[in-house]
Amino acid sequence: MIANKITYIVSVALLLATFVFTANAAALAAAAALIAMPVITVAACRSSVALLKLSFELPRSCVVNAPLVLRITLDRPLMFRGRMELSFSVYNQLTGARAVYPVSLAPATGRPALFELELDSTVCGAHTITLDTARLVDEMGFTSLALENADFHGLFTVYPEVLDIQVVPNQSASAGLEGTSYDPHRSGQDASEVFDIRPYHEGDAVKSIHWKLSTRFDDMLVREASRSQDHAIAILFGAFACDFEHASHAEVLSAVLGFTASISLALMRQGYHHVVVAAPEGSLAVYSVDDRRGFNRMLDALTATPLGPAYPTSHEHYAKLVAAKGIGKTVLVTVGVDEQAYIEIGRLTDLSVLHVSDSVESYSIEHGANYIITHCPVSSDSARIKSLEL
Structure with a gap:
């Protein structure tokens, strides 16, 4: 200009x-x-x-790294030959990061024009997008007028990739060989059996269907790992803001969220009622997952809750939760490695740790003092991991 x-x-x-x-x-x-x-x-x-019209269309969600565009429709009168100067701000509720998208549009006159603004989908989280400014600029650039009635507020969520895996939780130490330790209302509930048969529920994996028995009994039946009645499980989402101060760690955050969601979905499909626990600033956030609806609510809340600033220095709050919920098994999905913290949590419940890191090249399992730790690479996909023993 x-x-x-x-x-x-x-x-x-x-x-x-x-x-x-x-x-x-x-x-x-x-x-x-x-x-x-x-x-x-x-x-x-x-x-x-007064005659110019702006409209916006935004998808509500996408999977991480999938294409995500904001569609802008601009309809301006025939007599005007100029351009639109727009500025959008996007805020990630999970990480607290903010980005600004300046846009300059010069559509053809006298007819609607569609423009697509590509948004960043490399970082998981619930995002809010707001139109901060909208100005009309004449063709020569002599004047710039604000559009007073132009307004847009949108929300979209970038979800992690959820892997289709099978999990095999170890039975809690309190589960013995007595029949009363197992659910009497489910067939095959004894300590020597590996699998149970139950009716199909929405959200179950297709590969878990027992086709031969389903055909014989004319009812959809699912095979799942045998579990004890007193086996309460908690998944700890161990990601904190101090781990993701650099944008290059976006893949690690997506992987931690992905493993957390994948384990929760696998447990839900196998009939394990469990809780997912996050540690934002302040008290613990606890999300119960009993069915697919509960899983969806948990994932929405997890992507919209700001990350806690740093790792907790005390596990007193979690100890109270363990006592209140009767938790016998903890699955910690984390980025950092803190052996002392693992030992302290392992004193409260059986502990399995999933350590997610971009410096790990392949899966490996180690046994600690009172816990098991599985090192998971960030570049994992469903073709490389089919099952996890927790």
Whole structure:
């Protein structure tokens, strides 16, 4: 726009100089027309503000790294030839990061034009997007007018990739061989059996269906790992803001969320009622997962709850939760490695740790003092991991 103004000023000056030295009437007429041009364009810009229409279309969600675009439809009157200057701000509720998207649009006149603004989907979390400014600029750049009625507030969520895996939780130490330790209302509930048969529920994996028995009994039946009645499980979401101070760690955050969601979904499909626990600033956030609806609520809350600033220095709150819920098994999905913290949690319940890191190249399992730790690479996918023993 500066170039346009310089060109305009130089043109007017040359025409006036030509008239002064040559007394050319045509040069004077051209200079007068150029001088009047800003008045005309400003008047056209002002008259177009009330007639211009903006509309927006935004998907509600996507999976991490999937294409995500904000569609902007702009309908402006035939007489106006200029452009729109828009500015959007996007805020990630999970990480607290904020980004600004400036947009310059120059659509064809007299008909609606569709523009697509590509948004960043590399970082998981619930995002809010707001139109901060919308200004109408004339073709020469002489004036810029704000659109007072232009308003847009949207919400979209970038979910982690959820892997289709099978989990095999070890039975809690309190589960003995007595029949009373197992659910009497489910067939095959004794300590020596590996699998149970139960009716199919919405959300169960297709590969868990027992097709031979389903055909025999004319009812959809599912095979699942045998579990004890007193086996209460908690999944600890161990991701904190101090782990993701650099944008390069976005893949690690997505992987931690993905493993947490994948384990929860696998447990839910196998009939394990469990809780997912996060540690934002303040008290613990506890989400019960009993069915697919509970899983969806948990994942929505997990992606919208701000990460806690740092790892807790005390596990007193979790100890109270263990006592209140009767938790016998803890699955900790974390980024950092803190052996002392593992030992302290392992004193409260059986503990399995999933350590997610971009410096790990392959899966490996280690046995600690009173816990098991599985090292998981960030670049994992469903083709590389089929089951986890917790």
